[in-house]
Amino acid sequence: MGKLLKVAIIATVLLAAVSNQAAWAQERKKTPALREQVYSQLARAQELADAGDVPAGLQVLQAVEQKLSSMNSYERAMLWNFYAYMHYGQDNIDQAIIYFAKVVDEEALPLALEQNTLFSLAQLALGQGNYQQSLGYLERWQQLVPVDQHSKAFVLKAQALYQAGDYAAALMPITQAIDGAVAKSVIPDENWLVLQRAIYFELKQTDQVAKVLEQMVRWYNKPEYWVQLAGVYGQLGEEAKQLAMLEAAYQQGFLVKGTDLLNLAQTYFFSDLPYKSGRVLEQALADQKVERNLRNLKMLAQAWVAARETDKAVEALAAAAELSDDGELDAQRATVLLNAERHQAAIAAAQAALTKGNLQQPGTMHLVIGMAELNQENYNAALQAFARAKEFEQSRSTASQWQRYAEAELEQAQRLAEINRS
Structure with a gap:
């Protein structure tokens, strides 16, 4: 003192x-x-x-x-x-x-x-x-x-007007302060742009918020500004710019929060880049940056399924199924395995789904079992499965078609067997 x-x-x-x-x-x-x-x-x-x-x-x-x-x-x-x-x-x-x-x-x-x-x-x-x-x-x-000294008070005046809730009036003095510094080839104080960004936000001028954040990224290069700018691009519907910002931030090691990594994974996915989505989320889970919970494992599985990475999709679905109260994820795993022609594994997954229960379309799992058995020429087992599928209204029509096809295949196999015996 x-x-x-x-x-x-x-x-x-x-x-x-x-x-x-x-x-x-x-x-x-x-x-x-x-x-x-x-x-x-x-x-x-x-x-x-x-x-x-x-x-x-x-x-x-x-x-x-x-x-x-x-x-x-x-x-x-x-x-x-x-x-x-x-x-x-x-x-x-x-x-x-x-x-x-x-x-x-x-x-x-x-x-x-x-x-x-x-x-x-x-x-x-x-x-x-x-x-x-x-x-x-x-x-x-x-x-x-004198008027030429009024600039000393621009920031203070803008702060007082902003705190008083007069956002429109606060915009001019803070902009004058920033423009004055730029005119002298001086990088403005960071807090000045923080205030300007807040004013534009309150005025609901999202496009101007983006412009301020672009300057903040350029001048101060802080991770949070990259993430915030990406978010604003998303609000403006500029998904390509949003993805570019997030990807650049990720490559620089700026995305360290779980929420930011999840955001990047989701942005990749909705930009039709499921493989990159899976890679980001897989690494985030391995680094314990995001919680290994049902929601995140389902997201990972969704990415690998879309990327046609069967092994990774099956692994993620199995992990997610362990945390689920119903058999839906095992049912999805059964479908993935069937499409990959892993018939025995598909049958096991479908049976696990039926055992766990609470399925929206249980008949579909009987169809999966039937198709997997049919592909292995286990005609009787296939027909039994299709018969079970016909018990459910949602799968009855499809099961009938597969049943007729299986019966025809069985009949043909029997004729061939008789020919071979004669």
């Missing part, structure tokens, strides 16, 4: 000199002198505060305040200024604001002191959540400084 107070006093002495350089200061009332007897007491209060005895320093200020009627406006302003800095140093911001406000309420202040105090008040009020008060102090500050 001592260092803060010393800076305050040095700055105060210099401020009077600075104010005399401004052309518009000529119309202001002349600032009265700070008498030695007042200054010495203020300096004593500072020394006590520097030594860590703030209460004693405040007592000295209170003693000075007893002589308030004999003090001029500049001496009073300095007294309030010391009060303010002491309270600020003790993190008593509300009291600091009260005393800084007393400073600017005095007449005939050095211009720079009034300017800086008003700006400090705007910052402190913003920090305390008093947004309209902050904007009021900024308006008074702007009346005291």
